[in-house]
Amino acid sequence: MIKKLLQRVFKPSKKSASSPAAKSNQHATRITAKTHQINRKLISHAAIKTTEGLQKAGFEAFIVGGAVRDLLLKKRPKDFDVATNATPEQVNRIFRRSRIIGRRFRLVHVMFGDETIEVSTFRGSHLNDQGDAKVADTGRILRDNVFGSQEEDAVRRDFTANALYYDPATEEVLDFHNGVPDIQAGVLRMIGDPEVRYREDPVRMLRAVRLSAKLGLKLDKKTEQPISELAELLHDVPPSRLFDEMLKMFLSGHAIESANALREHGLHHGLLPLLDVVLEQPMGERFVKLALKNTDERVLADKPVSPGFLFATLLWHEVLLAWKKFEQQGNKPIPALFMAMDEVCDIQAEKMAINKRYSVTMREIWSLQPRFEQRAGKRPYSLLENPRYRAGYDFLLLRCESGELPAELGQWWTDFANADGDKRQTMLLPDATPRKRRRRRTKKPATAAAGE
Template sequence: MIRKLLQRVFKGSPSSPKAGTRTAKTSGSVNRIPVKTHKINRKLLSTGAIKTTEGLQKAGFEAFIVGGAVRDLLLKKRPKDFDVATNATPEQVNRVFRRSRIIGRRFRLVHVLFGDETVEVSTFRGSHLNDDGDAKIADSGRILRDNVFGSQEDDALRRDFTANALYYDPSSEDVLDFHHGYEDIQAGILRMIGDPVTRYREDPVRMLRAIRLSAKLGLKLDKATEAPIPKLADELQEVPASRLFDEMLKLFLSGHAMESVKALRQHGLHHGLLPLLDVVLEQPMGERFVTLALKNTDERVLQDKPVSPSFLFATLLWHEVLTAWQQYQDNGERPIPALHLAMHEVCDIQAEKLAIHKRYSTTMKEIWGMQPRFEQRSGKRPYALLEHPRYRAAYDFLLLRCESGELPMELGQWWTDFANTDGEQRSAMLQPATAEPKKRRRRSRKKPAAKPEAA
């Protein structure tokens, strides 16, 4: 009864799609794909995702693994995160699971905790176009808030790409497909649900997501999905900087950062994200440096090695720091103060667009600030540098500079050898001091006051 009421209240959809885009199936025409067809390997499912769906179903609710996890399972990839969609409200989900918490403002979600694993649970979403829900839309069409609940059909219609509008039920092992997503995945196509222009205006971050998923999954963008992106690139100016930063992290840490950067430039999206990145990539040395950094990041991600966001953004912005550093020195600043001024300037420019978290920008500045110290190879300074908490990150950064041709390879090799030796061998590697130590200025003694002569 309640579900039928919700369907009547929140029935509705975005504006009619243009020619060339697929329309949504009606609620009665959902395609139920059995396990013998989709062949999803249950061993790739997380324990937390199974326990979450089972717990909700035992409590009398519908619950499915949804979105990117299902898409990755169909592509025979192991998902990193599992999301669950249900007809239970956040409060009801919270009551079912003792270790859970409600989060979010734009759309309320529940995080269900199982040991170190967190499963994100969302209530089926309704149309934000209805007046009766907790929704707010900007004049541009961007969704500001959409706490609107609806049916599973409504929820499928609200999702961005057909490949992400798939629902997997671990109990029956069936996949529910409302928008031909299974067919598109089999054909290697990434397609927007509904009218792409309308959907991009609702949430401009979808343009970045389209680029990222296309590069990461090897899916070709549908022509109707791809065409509006360059024309709507300026819409990203209205997106909160914190959301842009989160999406950029996903893009550069996808394991396919190089393809993503090329696609960003191809679709005219780079100016609104890293305004200086295009300038860097047009400089021969800067392009080589960034290419090496992204290649290194991709290799580490694909090998399941840890990657530092601080290190990544430090590499992307380094040549802008170099340019500003030289300008400050040309204007009469001494090298070290000039470097610190350059670092602050570049970070301030980026903060307006990306809102790089302070914990990351602080580490970025440490990595940059340590670079001049690698050229000091005499006395006690090299020993002190080895003990610095950020030495390893700064050393890796130095090697990138050497490999790109910015610095001689001999410098990087010296530090590699110095770190791998000890005792007398390390002492023998030290270079003679290039300047004589400054003589300490002797303080003049005050002469005692003369005693007055006796009368």
């Protein structure tokens, strides 16, 4: 009954059927199911229900962007986005479990169980007088709440491989910028003038590197050429956006390729502070590459990955350098370590806003490391009971594998954790820690006590 009411309320008029939005897809190449051979089993049921709900209410609706690209590459997309000519308010009214989000461009999150589908209204040009748009002097788009036609929306997308629209109802793919031929040729190409597009949103440079590494697509020469020249523009990007893009990059399953591509294109200084220095240190380079390899293997095996653990590895050798510096200044080891942690976190905070829950994990992992060298008395038992023991132990094994610490230390902890109570007792090392002398309490003089 509710669905019928919505269909009656949002039923398209004759005028809307002949609107520019309805005609805009006439300029797209239509690719049938027989040609593109997308496997519908790889498509999210929630995404299909979202497009169906919008279409039944009289609107256009398509699965769009990276999801379509991945489907054409025979990969299961992790996220599904939907684009429509309905406004955020109209989408919000159609779906009971939905909410409007965003400032730079308003979106709607539609929830189906534990899955969220992001729905965007077709975007128009930020250069139009209509709508709510704001551009910085550098050309960076600060706000672009401008709606438009589907064709305008396709122009606004970054790469040809992402300007693809899939209609689950007809099973057709609409291709506005020859994205399908580019995918087939293994090329990642920017729509429009790459320099202008990078100035509009410098994060596109990071996205180009990430997608190229992740998908195995070679950057088009015109798309690649301005990146190193415009790398400095990343300094004007809000730290939170840098963090989000960095997270996608290093959790893509192709972190090593991404790290190498960052250095190759001169983008590392705008992403992770001092990453270039870390990678150029013989010990640090091996440690970071082992961490990235470990992360890639877990992502590709669909195992959980801790961003906090990853950041802890990427910044560890900066902590080591600072730790040594503070010790040389006369500070005791543990206070020096905490001073080093503060300094490294303050430096990276200027460039990238790491979420607090991740930075807390980083600090906990770092602070546990000195405790793994204490293998006497009750200390090993208390460390095993620490909530962060497993993360700290995995971190220790990386340090041993990279050659920073002797392999014997990691093996000892592996054996100690797996041993029973009696065996653990025999494994403990002699306690060489100097014991503090107890101060002897002086008794009050007898004469004074009698006088009282």
